[in-house]
Every structure is written in C-alpha cells, then in structure tokens.
Amino acid sequence: MRGHSDRMIHTDASPPRLALCHAVSATAIGEAIALNLEGEALPDWVMVAPAGPVLRGADGRMFKIADPAALVAATMARGLKLPIDINHAQFLKAPRGEESPAAGWIEELQARDGAVWGRVDWTESGRAALAARSYRYLSPALLHDDKGAVAAIAGAGLVNRPNFSMPALNAHQENDMDKELLKKLGLPETASLADVLAALEKMQTSLNATQTPALSLYVPRADYDAVLARATGAEAALNAAAEGDRKAKAAALVEQAVKDGKIAPATRDFYIGLCATEAGLAEVTKFVGLQPSVFTPSNIGKTEPATQVALNADRKAAALAMGLDEKAFAEFLAAQPAA
Incomplete structure (x- = not known):
C-alpha cells in the first residue's frame, strides 16, 4: 500500500508502540488464547486466532478476518513453519539483534468454525515455560493493512497480558480424556466445539425420544395397569359365569340320565365330577346320548x-x-x- 507507513503494533492491554518497517503491511500481535495446563500434557492443536469476522481488542482496536480458510491458505503458501516465541521476541528483540528462541513451531493451520487452529511442535524451552506456568496465553502475530483486515499470520508468542476479549483455550480440551470423549461421540480428534455440540444434541434428541415414546407403540404404566386389572376382572367374571353355566348343565344332564335309567343313582356324583371341564361335559353328554336305559327306576315311595x-x-x-x-x-x- 504505497504512501502509507507500515508498522508493527503490539496489542497487549498497555502496549508500547514500536515503529518497525515491513514491506507491505503492519503486524498486530493479539494476546488472546489461554493455555492453562495445570500439569496436563501440552496440546498438539491450539487456537491461533479466535473466530471473527471482527476481533475487538481490549484497547479498542479491531481487526477483521473475513475468510479464515483464505487466511490459512495465504499464510501457508510460503511453505514455512510459523514460530511461537516468548513475548513476541521475533518482532521486538530479533530486530535489535537479541535472542528470540522458538518455544514451538506451527506446522499446520486449519480453519474451524471461523477460528484458525494450528498444530504445534513444542520445543523444550516452550514445554518448560508452560509446565512452570510462566506463560499461560498464546498471542497471534497478524499481518494486516491500515483498516485492520488480516492478510496472513506471521507467528505467535507466549504472553501473560491478553488483549482480545475471547474465550480462553484450555489445554484440557486436547488431553487424553477429551480424546476418549471424541472417540465415544464418533468424532475425529480434530473435531471442533460445534461438532461436539451437534453430536451431543443428537444424543439428547435420541434420549428424549426414548423417554417420550410414541403413544402408538407405548402407553403409560398406570394406564396399562388399569386396563390389565379391568381385563383380568372381566375375564374372571366371564369364567365364573361359564363355570356356573357348566355346573348347571352337568347337574341337569346327570339327573335326566338317572331318570332315564341310563346311569345308576349311586353314580350320580361320579358323573358330575367328570363334567368338571367343558371337555368332560362334552364326553359325558356324548356317553349319555349313546347309553341305553338299563336301570329300572325304583317305585319305592311311589306305590x-x-x-x-x-x-x-x-x-x-x-x-x-x-x-x-x-x-x-x-x-x-x-x-x-x-x-
């Protein structure tokens, strides 16, 4: 951008302004992403730049990332690994000839839900600084124009004074426990928070469907018990009625057989017992129908x-x-x- 003086802007909450000469654009250093390790393993993937499109700093300045995927492509086009240093030494100390050792190297970038994530190969000094909790935040170095439009990512630094008002990235999001959780959800280790929320929403929907089943398939237990009790009572009443009717038919059948001389009076109870079931009643009815009159009715008391x-x-x-x-x-x- 001809005619404009480019500058590197340190975006700490109370940043010193440094006039550094760059060919095309200025560098904004945004301290935003927390790395709270609490004794956990260092994360392989970290958030390098929070989701936009507008990044508002605590000091009131704003930066824009209109297309995270395009930003990733532009940054990685040079084919270089991006250094992570301490307090942006690569921009503040290196120009003065001072040491600016890398705490890690960003080897790969990905756009995830508007944010830019990087896969980091940490150095021993970086591991030691984070393990001791000497530094807890990751700050991206953003190449941008005078209007704040971010064109590329120049690297990042471990810092302690965040500027961007964005959610912190905690290391536990990448530890073994969370990897197991992603595995249980059927998600890859590179899954975003949105992917996790979507999987949980799907599980909740399935659980709700189970807890509130369709009435065409299920009924409440109280209703089922009431219907079952009513059906059982009705069945018992029908059985009692059928039992009484059967006994009446059996008594009438045997008594008539005695009168007809087809069975002896002394065997009356025997045949009544045979009629204890519907099948037995049918058998006795068939027998009486085929049996001739072989007993002469007694006239005792009738002469x-x-x-x-x-x-x-x-x-x-x-x-x-x-x-x-x-x-x-x-x-x-x-x-x-x-x-």
Missing part, C-alpha cells in the same frame, strides 16, 4: 297303598276263629280278585 277292606262282625269273628290279625285278614281280602 299306591292297597284298598282297605272294612271287616264286619262276621269277618272279625272268622279272623278270630282262624287266629288271624284283623288287619292282615283285611289286606288278604282286599287282594282277592273281584268275584
């Missing part, structure tokens, strides 16, 4: 008494002369055929 003959004085005298009982003599006379 009409003989006609009594009244004895006159002569007959009483004859009975007395023959030594006969008057009643027996009267019955004898009654049994004689009429003359």
